Amino acid sequence: MITVYGVPGWGSAISELMLTLADIPYQFTNVDGFDQPGPQRQTLQTLNPLCQVPTLQLDDGSVMTESAAVALMILDKRPDLAPAAGTSERKQFWRLLVWLVANVYPTFTYADYPERWAQDAPEQLRESCIRYRKSLYLWLESQLKATPYAFGEQLTLLDIYLCVMRTWGPRHSWFKENTPKLSAIADAVNTLPELQTVLRSNNII
Helix, strand or coil: CEEEEECCCCCHHHHHHHHHHCCCCEEEEECCCCCCCCHHHHHHHHHCCCCCCCEEECCCCCEEECHHHHHHHHHHHCHHHCCCCCCHHHHHHHHHHHHHHHHHHHHHHHHHCHHHHCCCCHHHHHHHHHHHHHHHHHHHHHHCCCCCECEECECCHHHHHHHHHCCCCCHHHHHHHHCHHHHHHHHHHHCCHHHHHHHHHCCCC
8 A cells, every 4th residue: 555654734635635536545654843853754764865745655665756746646547637638638737737846836845944045034035935926826827717627527636736735825815815716626626525534634624
């Protein structure tokens, strides 16, 4: 069985929800505190020297990291969780999935630990990252055309990303006021019966 090493509410929640949606069994190991010296960090480092969550140990003992790579792995088994191959929606799905990971994710890396990157001006870095992140979400809102999910009636793994990331800064009220389509997609995912246990364990609902 796959083991997901993560922290409730962190990026590992995306992997948990994607695996649950795809009906792929896994077990969760909480490594809360991994970002500081201690036993949790040591546990994670034995598998992933970069000490990141999520880190997945697969059935064969190999290690998988990077949420987009996890999504690709899941889609090998559940291609129905992305738009059909050869469609314009499929191309947009890949574009937005990679865009989220490449553009939005780094703003959390820098804003959550600004002292690592700008010791002389950590607050300025944090504030700049948050402003930039908001501008990215506004752009994403302009790309979302369908309802109830990003690609209409079909639920995809992109919707899982949006649901989890809405719980991170700048929080629900900002999204509801400034990106109502994104907020509505997250609300729709939050109603899915098969995800309720994982959503609650990650403090998403």
